[in-house]
Amino acid sequence: MTTPIIKVQQLGKIFSTEDMLTHALQGIDLEIQQGEYLSISGPSGCGKSTLLSIMGLLDYPTKGKVFFEGVDVSLLSEEEAANIRNSKIGFIFQQFNLIDDLSVYENVALPLRYAQQPISDKKIKEKVDDCLELVGMSSKALRRPTQISGGQQQCVAIARALAVEPSILLVDEATGNLDSKRSDRIMTILEELNNRGTALCVVTHDIGYAEMAKRKIYLLDGQILGQTRL
Ligand SMILES: Nc1ncnc2c1ncn2[C@@H]1O[C@H](COP(=O)(O)OP(=O)(O)O)[C@@H](O)[C@H]1O
């Protein structure tokens, strides 16, 4: 088997606040292979977002190891970790996190303008046009995020995540702010992207959406309760 994109071993995360310790994750072992479609589900507070943040190198575990494409993340500098985050991982959150002062086009172009290796405007345009096309937002390129619907904003956020051609999309409750029709559309787009080869890890408390994945992980109280595979 090839090197997994992400592998976590005996992962633990404790949050300490003034008056208490929260064991958010305990003894998590998980590998995500290239091209996989995985869901992580479980009730609110079971540790889904914490796990996704650690797998996305946005946060660090208090115990255990994280490997990204075989590299032990604890050995990386802040800058090296940021480079992986910016070039290999696409994040999609419940909040779309678009910049209201920029057009849809410029929002999607942003990660390309900050790429480590400079990219020509012509290449950027090709890439942005492709990504907007993939999510059905080409006709909205010149609008501001405030001038399109929530569902359309999430499509733009997906296009922005795709712009850098990430190895994996990490998705945290992407449909939390959307009605069911728009949510279904977002999940269909994500599924299509997976069919085109991008690994997909979807965190959700929605059982229906969790079931769409080819491999399903169930979390409870910070531990893996079980998993099923199609
Ligand atoms: N920054 C934090 N500080 C303290 N506790 C936290 C923090 N983030 C999460 N937690 C706690 O860790 C547990 C898991 O949270 P989370 O990963 O957000 O769960 P989920 O995404 O499944 O709802 C919860 O008990 C939550 O209150």
Ligand SMILES: [Mg+2]
């Ligand atoms: Mg969460």
